[in-house]
Amino acid sequence: MGLIGKIRDAGRVAEPAPPQPEQGLPAAGLGGSVQVRHVDAGSCNGCEIEVGQAFGPTYDAERHGVRLVASPRHADVLTVTGPVTVNMAGPLRATYEAMPRPGLVVAVGDCARDCGVFAGGYGVLGPVSDVVPVDVQVPGCPPEPAAIVAALRGVSGR
């Protein structure tokens, strides 16, 4: 790396990006652009910290065309964390309904997949797939940011 390259990369925190996935989910037709709306359906917030990291400078999901947005109307993908609690089932369903079609759901973390350690809790309704159709799952308790980024890249194809 030459001097100019060193100057250019001074202060750069982002890790080098892993290689691009072969192709995204063809049904989504997103073409390298993913807008994400995040719903915490009852998580312990461990996964939220990792999702936050995924959009932070180190993993920088934005370089893959992934952005968090403020309204489900703008979103293509719903990331859901945590087991779905009784109180959050309705809002989760409403959020999914509020997304324009086609909309995808990414279940982030073990709790979202199978309720994890909270399975059978009195306030727990069930995994995310019981409430809304899940397209992609990200295992882990919590999953690594890199895994979350990889899952989102898998959706968008970039």
Next chain:
Amino acid sequence: MIAWITAVAQAVLVAAVAPLLIGFMRAVRARLEGRAGGRLVQPWRDLRKLLRKEPIIPADAGMIFTAAPLVLMATSVLVAAAAPYLSTGGPLSGVADLIVVVGLLLLGTVALALAGLDTGTAFGGMGASREMTIAALVEPTLLLAVFALSTRVGSTDLGAIVAAGAADPAAVFTPASALAAAALAIATLAEAGRLPVDNPATHLELTMVHEAMVLEYAGRDLALVEWASAMRLTILLGLLANLFIPWGVASSPHPAALAVGAAVFVVKLAVLGGLLAAGEVFVAKLRLFRVPELLAGSFVLGLLAVVASAVLA
């Protein structure tokens, strides 16, 4: 005929460049924050995807909600076609008037504000109320800057102002001009909804202005709104650039001159956009009720510009 082709070319160029400008500004910002950042064409990818998605209309909204993105887009394209970006000899001299341009941009703002109210949500109304308050307070600054600029040539015709500036550089580098540029720059920030007046990247509804009005849009409606917003930023930065750095704008309809004009225009945009993005990294959004103070400051600058142009002329 050539003038009309130029106008169409201008509109197409602005429409094509606008998303790239947004992408460039995001890239500059990402780099300054130590991130890698997205590609330059990412906003174009976003638009392509949004155009394919399903638009949604809230249950209680009517015609205005669906018409607003179209009006916003129409005003942006009309201004982009008429104003002197590539050439000073546009065919629509009756539209390329500073006051008309200000009015057309305001019409777009109004359309979006009405759409925000039409959704019937609290956030939509909140965004509309704030946007209209800011728009009302920006107006005096804009027109005072117009006053200062137009006295130089005795006309509010944009083409005439730019052409006169390019022909007589001494008239551009005057105290009045500098003050007007500062006033207009602040007004541009407010009009385009950039920091410190409005944060385009905010996710917190209570701090939103522009975003709050468009929360209900989806699919191709959202694509039009985002595209038009990008075009408005391009239009405003382009005007700022051509009014105060008027060189490179073609004064004849020669294709070579137009090509040079296009290249210079893109460079000017990149410089201004880069500066804006770099500046935004270092400032925070102002409290809403501090914004009038900022705008009052810009108003005073505008008034000083006018007085300076009258006294020092």
Next chain:
Amino acid sequence: MNEVAAALAVAFALAGVGAAAGWAVPARGRSTVAGAATAGVGAAGAAAGLAAVSGTGWQGHLPDLLPLAGVTLSVDALAGWFLLLVGGVAVVVGVYTVGYAGRGGHGPASRTALAVLPVFVAAMLLVPAAGSVSTFLLGWELMAVTSLLLVLAEHRHSPAARTAGLWYAAMTQAGFVAVLVGLAWLAAAAGGESFAAIRAAGPELSPVVSGGVFLLCLAGFASKAGAVPLHPWLPRAHAEAPSHVSALMSAAMVKLGVYGIVRVGFDLLGGGQRWWWLLLGAFGVVSALYGILQAAVATDLKRLLAFSTSENVGLILLGLAAAGLWTDAGEHAAAGVALAAALLHAANHAGFKTLLFCGAGSVLRATGTRDLDELGGLSRRMPATTLLFTVGALGAAALPPGNGFVSEWLLLQALLHRAPEAGMVVTVAAPVAVAVVALTAGVGVATYVKALGTGFLARPRSSAAEQAVESPRGMLAGMGLAALACAGLAVAPAVAAPALDRIAGGLRTGIAPLGGSGVDVRLSGIASTISPLWIGVGVVGLAVGFAGAARAVGRARRRAAAWDCGDGPLTARMEYTATSFAEPLQRVFDNVLAPEQDVDVTHPSESAYLVRSVQYRRRLPDRIEARLYQPMVTAVDRVGRAARGLATGSVHRYLAYMLAALIAVLVAGVIR
């Protein structure tokens, strides 16, 4: 026979017939007859005006009609412009009245209210057509009295209408006295009461006389025009009168105050001095700013429109002031543009304000309320009314391609003109005026976004608004006519250019004519151009084009409940109301508006940290009225009470007064 004379004769005859018929016809057909007569009077008046602005003047003297002075009529291009304006408004209102007044027999449909309507219009036609002081004053007073009767139409149901009538009567009569004294003084000084005689003597008058006459007339005319601070009658009368009357008053009658200023200031007195126009400009600036700020925070739709009338009158006065100042400075081209701006804005305002007041009337009829906080959701219940109101609001907000935009553009062009010879005061005043116009325009846009957005869009906030139904066809037809006029003025203001040239040429101030052609409006002496047609075609054409293109590429639109953040459905109570919409502006202009707000928080007995209920009250009294007029009213009241002591009922005392008065007169006569 001259066309103007024939048309005016038809108008006045129709007014007489209409009044008689309105009186005689039974309640069922009364509104139809009176409405048709009003429209007929208006059409005849407009025909007279059209002939006059196309160059056919007329002068007539009818010595036998009235004792002493007779009736003198004189119609030139300037008078024609206002005849056309009044007539056009009356046609719209006449058609609208048929549906609006309905078949009841009360309020606006009462015998008096309907019989007086055509007479009111005829009086408003008489004012610009007058050719002498006495005829002018006759028309002026007839207009005041008939409009007062109309304001009081709903006095039985509404105490507010009675208060409004009182304010209006007091202020309009005070204004009449001022105009009467001013014009009588002028006639005495000029040695003749016909306008021709005064015009001939005008330049020879001493500055004291002409200045005094101008001040007196300005006070009277500005109060009729609703200029701040002579405005307090206006928001009351416009709000409380039946809406078709509000439309007539706001769109037509108020303009005759403007006519008076032009006639006396430019024509009879022939220009005048710089301080006149600076004073008029100050009036304009204050009216425009104060009017629009009050409109921005008003929640009563008709009060909002009324204050917006003050604002627009302020802009018109500003245009007139600029015309006077530029004439004084020898900048004739700019003066011509300023005058054209003022006159064109008067016409534009007449167009959109008729439409808006009629729209407000339709809303009032459909919901029974004028409170914007209680409205909403009308766009899907009254689509045609909403569309027509939108056309009016676009004009009133002075946005392209609305009709108000062109005249504001002209006004700005006139104000942006720079003339170093005009002196330092003008050099500083012009940019301030530009800033005021800009701020007015900006706040005006916010005001009409509020009126349209909170009044008509989203969901109804009351059961009255929920049950609203579309207005009958007659009302929509009237409003449609007004909308067509607005659209015409918006895309082709150049058609008015020859008329404006003729008016400018007719005034003796040496104002150079204004040019205009085809799609463009070109100004003589100022190198700016505007193409209203291209702006309209561009915006509409591109929007339609994008609509088609977007539909071609994308999917079908889905209707879904508004995003509620997942927490249950949104209710209409969560919408932004007019009050909440204007709150940021109210806060920014806190010092000017001085709102009275209080927040009461009640706590449950267990803890002072919990809240049981919060009450928020806000009142926005008219500050000028409270500071300027209330003390005056109190003082007059006190004097009146004190004067009671003079009249004890003793005949001896009264005889003593008469003796004293006689002696005083004799002494005065001897000394003289």
